[in-house]
Amino acid sequence: MKFFPLIWSNLKRKKLRTFLTLLSILVAFVLFGLLSAIKEALTGGISMAGANRLVVQHKVSLILLLPESYKARMERIPGVELATHQTWFGGIYQDPKNFFMQNPVVPDEFLSMYPEFILSAEQKKAWHETRTGAIVGRKTADKFHWKIGDKVPIQTPIWSQKDGSSTWTFDIVGIFDGKEKSTDTSSLFFRYDYFDEAHRGDRGQVGWYTVRVKDPKTSAEVAKLINKEFENSMAEVKAEPEAAMAQEWANQLGDIGLITTSILGAVFFTILLVTGNTMAQAVRERTGELGVLKAIGFTNGQVVAFVLAESCLIAVIGGVLGLGLAWLIASSGDPTGGMLPMFFIPRSALILGLGFSAVLGLATGFFPALQAMRLQVAVAIRRM
């Protein structure tokens, strides 16, 4: 610590240069943070997916419906513990920009299938007792300032009610939280029995099934059995692990990992060159001073440590500020208005970012430090 004022004073030597270097590092880490948040939002479902859950959809397309009667048949298949269904409602609240998912579900089965959604016993009871009741995730409730007891009108272009109205009004009876920070709490769920009875069209149709297997190791085997069970029926199915489905969806947007890594690689390489050049210049300007330090007894190792400490300090300050700013931006919520409900910077990305900043500092300081170490004292002290 006693050397810190010496290191710190060097950063104050050329304030504009230090500021601009800091700014370039800061921008790089803001980009790193936001790309991490986008990557998490697009691929988070894969890691969130339950290892013991399968998704069963119509073999032709997800938009085609399946009979509700499949549930009982699925539950009879060996290895299946529970099956429940959801249906895409596709509703809009006030404005199409306010996107969030709303699905009709069977409350008990649904909550049992998704233990990551935390709902109090009292609210569960209220959901059972209210036919038009709906539960909503904390994120959406906060966004629209909804509270229990509110009546929420949702308009859907897909499902009309028997009276022809496309506006469905739900009573908010519960607000659920996520077990993990990464749990998506942007959706609204309402009762399937109410939906099935109230909508115009055929009864007993559902969108897709989620099946819980008894042993995750048998998932692939159980999926095959499910597919086989409905072979040659009027609605053949495709069963696959939940993670695989999420991955398929993410893959539609391309290899997100490769895209983000490529962008970050280019940014960091540029920053490495800019900062490395700045550091080398700063060391060249201080040749005489480094010579004096050596003359009064500082060892080569100490001089190297000074230069590295300086480059690491500037990189870490820039990194922390950049990640902090990115975190603030991400904390203000999904910038797309609902398309990226899990938009946040995961802790692992923050730690990785800090690690990157230290590596950036070491990498940019390495050659200038070497240059400082090789200085011949007698020559250097004449260059003040």
Added chain:
Amino acid sequence: MSEPTKTNEALVSVDGVEKVFRRGSEEIHVLHELNLKVPAGEFLALMGPSGSGKSTLLNLIGGLDRPTRGSVSVGGERLDGLSERVLAAWRARHIGFVFQLYNLMPTLNAERNVELPLLLTHLSKAERRKHVAAALEVVGLSHRAKHYPNTLSGGEQQRVGIARGIVTDPTLLLCDEPTGDLDRKAGDGILDLLQALNRQHGKTIIMVTHDPHASARASRTVHLDKGQLGDEPVT
């Protein structure tokens, strides 16, 4: 690396030293078979024209450079066998440097500059402060402790340089043209200070100068010309 070899010579002993610099294929002989003894407590002036090898000799005595042949001993320790790391630690303990252009850190104030050599010791912050205050007191700059080099006159900056040189109470103070960049009045002030350090505090000082007025303050003057010592008239 190697332990210093103990001898019973004068404080500084330069024995048969040669220094050759290489510039491409050309060899430049800067010092030739040079011998010099400096007893403890002496104020020695090294005089000579530019390029005579004064600063090179000073660098060898201060352990900043190594002789091509011969040996340099200070306080009985031969410097030529010491590793870079040991030599750096030795310099920190035994040598105080005063440079012609002061060589202060522009980003540190006077007291921080003076404190620099003490950062290499195990002294606490409070002890370092005490030593810094004492050194600034000796050079008469206590009132300018918080000032940065660019707000100090040349004479004041050199006093800070001297305070930095003596703050660790080194065995030997090496001054390379300490008045070379100062006007006569400021230069006299610096020479008064060096003389006082020698006479009142018993510091052994070797001063490189080409100014007879400065060398007149020393207790002995030796002349160096083309890498060889000339007469050593006692002043």
